[in-house]
Amino acid sequence: MKWKSKEQRLEYYRKWREKNRNKLKKYQREYYKRHHPECLSYIERYRKMNQKEDRARRIFYYHFNKGEIKKIELCQICGKKETEPHHFDYDKPLEVVWLCRSCHKYLHLGKTIYEILDIKANLYQSN
């Protein structure tokens, strides 16, 4: 196509974009999917993980409330009182470890048990 003026060309593009807005959106999505599969799958993974976590927690508390699971009163990492359950594997909803709030938090932040013990040891030393 030959353009009589720059304005004409811009106008043509503008109309084309307008007309193909949905197609473009779809194309962008496809492009994104193709070039950043890890991003999409991360979101997918995250969502699936949350669903699994919810499900595991529901099953756990159902059995816990029936008295089938015993609470361990001392944190299984540092030995502190007042524990809450933590799932290492959401596919095994009845298998939990009992952790104090702070160990639990560190674990969810991605710390390993050894790192948590280190952190705690340093905390106690500085007090």
Ligand SMILES: [Zn+2]
């Ligand atoms: Zn602890």
Ligand SMILES: [Zn+2]
């Ligand atoms: Zn947890």
